[in-house]
Amino acid sequence: MGQTMALADDIQSGGKALVYDKGETIFRQGETDPHLYFVQKGFLKAYYLTASGKEYVKTFVPENDFIGSSNVYRYPQTGCTFTLVCLEPSRLLRLKYTDLINIVQQTPESALALINMLIDVIAKKERREFEFLCLSAEERYQQILKNTPELLKRATQNDIARYLGITPVALSRIRSRMTGNPSSALMT
Amino acid sequence: MGQTMALADDIQSGGKALVYDKGETIFRQGETDPHLYFVQKGFLKAYYLTASGKEYVKTFVPENDFIGSSNVYRYPQTGCTFTLVCLEPSRLLRLKYTDLINIVQQTPESALALINMLIDVIAKKERREFEFLCLSAEERYQQILKNTPELLKRATQNDIARYLGITPVALSRIRSRMTGNPSSALMT
DNA sequence: TCTGTTTTTTAACCCGGGTTAATGCCGGTG
DNA sequence: CACCGGCATTAACCCGGGTTAAAAAACAGA
Numbered sequence: 001m002g003q004t005m006a007l008a009d010d011i012q013s014g015g016k017a018l019v020y021d022k023g024e025t026i027f028r029q030g031e032t033d034p035h036l037y038f039v040q041k042g043f044l045k046a047y048y049l050t051a052s053g054k055e056y057v058k059t060f061v062p063e064n065d066f067i068g069s070s071n072v073y074r075y076p077q078t079g080c081t082f083t084l085v086c087l088e089p090s091r092l093l094r095l096k097y098t099d100l101i102n103i104v105q106q107t108p109e110s111a112l113a114l115i116n117m118l119i120d121v122i123a124k125k126e127r128r129e130f131e132f133l134c135l136s137a138e139e140r141y142q143q144i145l146k147n148t149p150e151l152l153k154r155a156t157q158n159d160i161a162r163y164l165g166i167t168p169v170a171l172s173r174i175r176s177r178m179t180g181n182p183s184s185a186l187m188t
Numbered sequence: 189m190g191q192t193m194a195l196a197d198d199i200q201s202g203g204k205a206l207v208y209d210k211g212e213t214i215f216r217q218g219e220t221d222p223h224l225y226f227v228q229k230g231f232l233k234a235y236y237l238t239a240s241g242k243e244y245v246k247t248f249v250p251e252n253d254f255i256g257s258s259n260v261y262r263y264p265q266t267g268c269t270f271t272l273v274c275l276e277p278s279r280l281l282r283l284k285y286t287d288l289i290n291i292v293q294q295t296p297e298s299a300l301a302l303i304n305m306l307i308d309v310i311a312k313k314e315r316r317e318f319e320f321l322c323l324s325a326e327e328r329y330q331q332i333l334k335n336t337p338e339l340l341k342r343a344t345q346n347d348i349a350r351y352l353g354i355t356p357v358a359l360s361r362i363r364s365r366m367t368g369n370p371s372s373a374l375m376t
Numbered sequence: 377t378c379t380g381t382t383t384t385t386t387a388a389c390c391c392g393g394g395t396t397a398a399t400g401c402c403g404g405t406g
Numbered sequence: 407c408a409c410c411g412g413c414a415t416t417a418a419c420c421c422g423g424g425t426t427a428a429a430a431a432a433c434a435g436a
Contacts, residue, residue, distance in 0.1 A: 048322055056321045070310050081318070101300065111299040112289065118306040122258050125313040130269070132320035133244045133353050134236055137423075156383065165321050170423050172385055325393075346413065358393050360415055383432070391424080401414075406407105 007113040010103050011038050015093035026084040026092070027069075033080055035094045036068040042090020043154050046082045047162070057163035058082050060155060066117070073097040087155065137166045138174050195301040198291050199226050203281035214272040214280070215257075221268055223282045224256040230278020231342050234270045235350070245351035246270050248343060254305070261285040275343065325354045326362050 015038065020026065027033040029049055044061040061067045061084075069080035104111045131140050141164060144151055151160065161171035203226065208214065215221035217237055232249040249255045249272075257268035292299045319328050329352060332339055339348065349359035 048318065050322060054322075058317070058321065070307055070314065074304070074307060074311060081314070101303075104303070105296050105300065108293050108296070108299065111296065111303070112293065114303060115289075115292070115299070115306065116262070118303065118310065119258055119262060121310055122306065122313065123262060125310065125317060126258065126269070129246070129313060129316055129320070130236065132317070133246065134238060134242075158383065166422095167424060168384075169386090169425080173423080176385080344413065354392095355394060356414075357395080357416090361393080364415080377436100379434100379436085381433080381435100383430100385430070386428085388427095389425085392422095394421080395419085397417090399414100399416080401412100403412090404410090406409085 007110055007117060010110055010113075011036075011093055011095050011100070014099055014103055015095040018092045018094055020086045020090050020092065022086055022089050024086050026086070027080055029081065029083045030079040032072055032076070032078070033069065034072055034076060034097050036066060036073075036097055036100055037084075038093040038095070039063050039065050039067070040091045040093060042086060042092070043088040044084055044090060045087050045155070045159060046084050048082050055162055056165065057159055060087075060151060060159075060163065062150075062154075066121075068097070087159075132165065137164055137170065138178070140164050141171065141174055141178075195298055195305060198298055198301075199224075199281055199283050199288070202287055202291055203283040206280045206282055208274045208278045208280065210274055210277050212274050214274070215268055217269065217271045218267040220260055220264070220266070221257065222260055222264060222285050224254060224261075224285055224288055225272075226281040226283070227251050227253050227255070228279045228281060230274060230280070231276040232272055232278060233275050233343070233347060234272050236270050243350055244353070245347055248275075248339060248347075248351065250338075250342075254309075256285070275347075320353065325352055325358065326366070328352050329359065329362055329366075 017040075020042070026037065026044070039061055041063055043063075044067065046058040046061060046067060048056045048058055050056070059067075067084060069082065071078055072080060100114070104114050131143060135143070141160075144160065144164075155163075157171060157175075158168045161168040164171065166174075205228075208230070214225065214232070227249055229251055231251075232255065234246040234249060234255060236244045236246055238244070247255075255272060257270065259266050259269060288302070292302050319331060323331070329348075332348065332352075343351075345359060345363075346356045349356040352359065354362075
């Protein structure tokens, strides 16, 4: 983590600080935005919008986390695969991917810091993949209760449902099932 | 890709070649194996085994791909989160994570190659995550038909089902639904 | 406080996938 | 050749989640 913070320092020195209001959009699905963002303060939501108009939440982004459309770095002509919007007033540091690579080429330590950060991202995605593959929607919700209960305070239940890959109606049912009002099982 | 191949060369010079028969296990869930593997030839399956004995396929690993339990790199005391087994006779290159880091510290170019490789891994995981989040099981199967039809030849339908996150029975139903024998809809 | 909007809950109905079990189908082995 | 184990298919039944719609609850602004 010390290494990652050092990288954050590098980004701080090379990046541009930006302030957004709640509800503001940083970039939209389809646009090209060749930047990596570091969240100094606030809370954001990254989401996919399908052709049929349905929204699915890719991830929530809290303080001290990074976000950017990685495909745009590798294939600069492609568009972002998702939209990034603020759920709270936020302060971000913005840095071009190409500038990041330049910074990281300067010192082996910062290169290693970036490598470790990327491996952390991979580990995180691996856990989400594991949860989709191996757990039921109810079990995935219980993981949130156990591991990131703050999320319940910062995101609406609608958005949490769309993050779990289910509808808000289904999440409401899961919750009432879990509250376990066992008497309801006895009633007609 | 040229960069990634250069990295593969580095791994080749520092790695140890290993040969496995079909059915052999490289490492088991719970063991600690601090290595990254590069597949020169063959085809492997990485899978999770739940407490209740159910198997879920995390990924298939074809030639020129890498695999390793990334959490073991960051947290060396933890065990692998999955089991790795050969579906075909395979030749692998094995390299300690720590040696890889040493190699990569030598030259900025190899560090950049690793960074690019990691970003490719992230992009790949992002697509799988997207498919779980936004697509139905049938749509996910259609993605395989479109993007990696070779998989149908190298893996059993059982394993493909467990990769899609459904049961073999469900995949069989999806296939018969898709064959679209429309007459069956007319019959009792 | 009143009001309009968003979020959450509940109900009814449908459908896809899980489960179990039976059957058929190879492919390998003795 | 006969046998056996794993793989694929099919059927029957159940349950969780999608969909639609309506109502209740929580919020934010005037």
